[in-house]
Amino acid sequence: MEFALDEMAAKIAKMHPSADNMIVLGMASRGIPLAQKLSKRLSEKFGKPIETGSLDATFYRDDFHYRKKLGSTEMRFTEMPASVEGKVVILVDDVLYTGRSVRAALQAILDFGRPSVVRLCVLVDRGHRELPIAPDCVGLTVETAQNQEVRVNIEPIDNENSVYLVEVEA
Amino acid sequence: MSALEIKHLFGLRGVSKQDIRLILDHAKQFREVLERPVKKVPSLRGMTVVNLFFENSTRTRTSFELAEKRLSADTVNFTSSNSSVKKGETLVDTLRNIEAMKIDIVVVRHKGTGVPKFLADNSKAIIVNAGDGAHEHPTQALLDMLTVEEKLGTLEGKNVTIVGDIRHSRVARSNLWGMTTMGAHVTLCGPSTLVPRNTELMSNVTWESDVKKAVKNADAIIALRLQKERMDDALLPSMREYRNTFGITHELLECAKDKVLIMHPGPINRGVELDSEIADGENSVILNQVTNGVAVRMAVLYLLAGGRAHE
Numbered sequence: 001m002e003f004a005l006d007e008m009a010a011k012i013a014k015m016h017p018s019a020d021n022m023i024v025l026g027m028a029s030r031g032i033p034l035a036q037k038l039s040k041r042l043s044e045k046f047g048k049p050i051e052t053g054s055l056d057a058t059f060y061r062d063d064f065h066y067r068k069k070l071g072s073t074e075m076r077f078t079e080m081p082a083s084v085e086g087k088v089v090i091l092v093d094d095v096l097y098t099g100r101s102v103r104a105a106l107q108a109i110l111d112f113g114r115p116s117v118v119r120l121c122v123l124v125d126r127g128h129r130e131l132p133i134a135p136d137c138v139g140l141t142v143e144t145a146q147n148q149e150v151r152v153n154i155e156p157i158d159n160e161n162s163v164y165l166v167e168v169e170a
Numbered sequence: 171m172s173a174l175e176i177k178h179l180f181g182l183r184g185v186s187k188q189d190i191r192l193i194l195d196h197a198k199q200f201r202e203v204l205e206r207p208v209k210k211v212p213s214l215r216g217m218t219v220v221n222l223f224f225e226n227s228t229r230t231r232t233s234f235e236l237a238e239k240r241l242s243a244d245t246v247n248f249t250s251s252n253s254s255v256k257k258g259e260t261l262v263d264t265l266r267n268i269e270a271m272k273i274d275i276v277v278v279r280h281k282g283t284g285v286p287k288f289l290a291d292n293s294k295a296i297i298v299n300a301g302d303g304a305h306e307h308p309t310q311a312l313l314d315m316l317t318v319e320e321k322l323g324t325l326e327g328k329n330v331t332i333v334g335d336i337r338h339s340r341v342a343r344s345n346l347w348g349m350t351t352m353g354a355h356v357t358l359c360g361p362s363t364l365v366p367r368n369t370e371l372m373s374n375v376t377w378e379s380d381v382k383k384a385v386k387n388a389d390a391i392i393a394l395r396l397q398k399e400r401m402d403d404a405l406l407p408s409m410r411e412y413r414n415t416f417g418i419t420h421e422l423l424e425c426a427k428d429k430v431l432i433m434h435p436g437p438i439n440r441g442v443e444l445d446s447e448i449a450d451g452e453n454s455v456i457l458n459q460v461t462n463g464v465a466v467r468m469a470v471l472y473l474l475a476g477g478r479a480h481e
Contacts, residue, residue, distance in 0.1 A: 056199070058199075059199075059200075059203065059211035059212070059213045059241075059472070060211060060212055060213075061213075076199065077199065077202065078202055078203075078206075080206075107212070108211075111206065111207070111208035111210070112206065112207060112208070113207065
């Protein structure tokens with residue numbers, strides 16, 4: 001995971017060689033600690049602090065009427081450290097799957113203002129996209145089946161930093 | 171954590187701690203949404219809500235309407251002052267007509283106790299009680315609870331004192347069910363002619379007829395609006411006497427904790443149940459209550475609508 005984050009930071013620094021105007025947003029819930037880790041690396045690279053926040057797009061989801069369970073509200077909050085107007089927004093999440101969360105997040109970001117660019121960084125891309133959404137930086141690409149689940153654990157939400165591919169009952 | 175156990179919101183009596191927790195936690199998230207530049211989320215897009223108000227209310231209806239609009243629902247208002255009710259239409263006929271218009275959620279206020287339940291039994295819509303008679307006003311209590319949590323961190327172990335016409339107050343009733351469920355201790359205080367007769371209700375709370383003793387250990391004081399009709403019913407001698415005995419005044423607060431929260435469901439009779447200097451003073455959280463009202467109503471509508479989806 002550490003290596004993947006190093007790679008991502010390097011790639012972003014190459015795409016956007018300045019820390020000015022950059023804002024890193026973690027998607028609730030496990031994108032938040034990932035965003036913090038990524039932002040730490042970026043600020044070391046650029047030698048200055050980077051605006052970091054979080055985004056919970058639950059209320060923007062299109063599957064609200066189909067979900068059996070409403071998510072826990074723990075670790076789900078939106079904290080915009082600064083305006084996104086004209087900024088380079090780096091959106092961070094743990095797993096990219098159907099692309100629906102990213103679509104919801106994009107809509108949420110656009111309600112806050114008009115960024116100049118939005119980049120998407122994910123730790124794991126597991127395929128099965130349902131919308132035309134593509135990541136800019138990927139830590140790990142895995143081939144998965146629909147009945148599998150990619151389970152990412154990240155401190156401090158979980159007790160360890162790890163990625164598991166698990167079979168789930170259909 | 172799953173969806174709400176309740177399918178409609180009739181009142182807070184019998185609603186589980188888990189459900190109340192879920193509503194208050196979601197309300198906190200919606201409060202953040204209300205701070206955003208675009209104070210609107212698309213959650214209830216495509217759903218239609220009717221605000222069915224058989225009793226006059228500007229503020230509760232406005233608060234519900236704003237909550238609905240901020241969730242992107244379509245809203246229509248139906249008020250008795252300019253409606254077919256005046257022409258003699260029965261409740262069931264009104265409901266059938268609304269139902270024929272394919273409404274998803276009905277927010278209802280009515281002078282009759284139990285009207286929300288009656289509507290739910292006769293309709294497919296989700297029903298939210300916005301006040302029924304002297305029975306319950308659950309969203310008001312939820313916003314009061316959210317305000318106490320916002321200011322004091324928790325309701326657990328806190329002392330909440332409600333002063334006023336307890337017997338006729340749906341606000342007091344909903345608050346005492348909800349707050350005791352969440353672990354707060356509720357003290358009621360008011361004129362002896364206005365003590366509730368319901369023994370189950372009274373078994374959960376402390377009754378204190380001396381207002382000075384009632385506020386002494388309070389972390390929050392809720393002053394209830396005094397209805398002028400009570401004078402006509404000869405339950406109270408005069409406004410002035412009420413103010414002198416039960417009004418929240420500067421002198422009374424000298425008997426209370428320094429940081430005690432002053433709350434009021436509005437609209438305030440200034441100089442009767444609450445003095446102006448207190449209503450506008452630093453202990454007052456009355457305007458926080460109003461903001462929290464929108465957030466709490468968004469949470470209730472959002473969660474009830476989400477629960478319906480997978481039936």
